[in-house]
Amino acid sequence: MEKISTHQFMTLGAAVLVGTTFLPIPSIVAAAGGRDGWMSVLPGFAAGIPFGLMVLSLMERYPEKNLLHISETILGKWIGKLIGIIYILISGYFGGLLLGQVGDVFQSSIMPLTPISAFLLGGLFLVCYLVLSGIEVFARFSEVVFPLVVIALLLNVSLAVPRIEQGELLPILSEGLKPIFFAGIKVIPYSMNYILFIAGILPFLPTSKQELSQLKAKLWRAVFLAGILDTLVALIELLVFGPTETVRLVYGLLALGKMVEISRTVSGVESLFLVVWLGALIIKIGSCFYVSIWGVETVFGIKGLKLNMAVGIIFLGIAYTFKGPALIQEIAFYNIYLSLPFTSVWIAALWAAARWKKEPGV
Secondary structure (H helix, E strand, O other), X not given: OOOOOHHHHHHXXXXXXXXXXXXXXXXXXXXXXHHHHHHHHHHHHHOXXXXXXXXXXXXXXXOOXXXXXXXXXXXXXXXXXXXXXXXXXXXXXXXXXXXXXXXXXXHHHOOOOOOHHHHHHHHHHHHHHHHHHOHHHHHHHHHHHHHHHHHHHHHHHXXXXXHOOOOOOOOOOOOOOHHHHHHHHHHHHHHHHHXXXXXXXXXXXXXXXXXXXXXXXXXXXXXXXXXXXXXXXXXXXHHHHHHHHHHHOOOHHHHHHHHOEEOOOEEOOXXXXXXXXXXXXXXXXXXXXXXXXXXXXXXXXOOOHHHHHHHHHHHHHHHHHOOOHHHHHHHHHHHHHHHHHHHHHHHHHHHHHHHHOOOOOO
């Protein structure tokens, strides 16, 4: 079986975490927390760390198994199968929604006359190519793309500094900590999506004691790196647009890119930024694709090219179903009402049951 290194685990995890989050998060936290919403981003991401550590501790006790196998071992075959079916359904559904976002973003920003099928089929082709190449190639792809995403984000943020409007963040904490708390709850589901990916990738991780401690450290680094990047993006959008306009701009970073000028000669850098963003989104969709096929293999024992084709067709069907504002609303619904409750309850209950149940090797 293929294995990825601890460094690849960190870059792949950070890429899955950042993914598309830097586009909607500023609007989400501004709506919930106002001008102080940017303070909730990092704590919201950090809330996923305990769940990630729980998953890695279960991997230590049950090596070479994904979390669905572990669930069947601890909770019983039928409960484990039921959890696996839910895992497949919500992961596949989210992957289809993200694929739809490829067409939505490109068509609404720089290529409005291009048929949406071109974006959806092109994005799905890239995802399928990476998935068929194996998890190690997928991890290497993230090692190449993620640094470019970081550079693009930092460049966009730094070039937008001259556009900052004084006083947009004042007064700080004027409404107390309550808005920040509710904004943080809106951010937590993004880290839960990352935990779902970790749950499936466990068999591909190194299992020695030293490497396990490194994995835990890399988990912290991936979460904080993604959290800091998204915090900077949310902060710069609030400073430039203010809270009211940030809420209105669902893809505010693209609007920010249109405002950037370099020496009054280079402008419209959002097109270049979108190319880098596409790489991050492909990693995010690819993670959902992997999770879906891993789930089907574990629960039903089905594998092979036909399974990949079936998952791809389902992704396309979901992507064609939702467009524009309906797509944004459906992703928000998935995050709050599907990903957050399922992942948090499953991981916490499984970890508690493993602690309580005296299984061999526990």
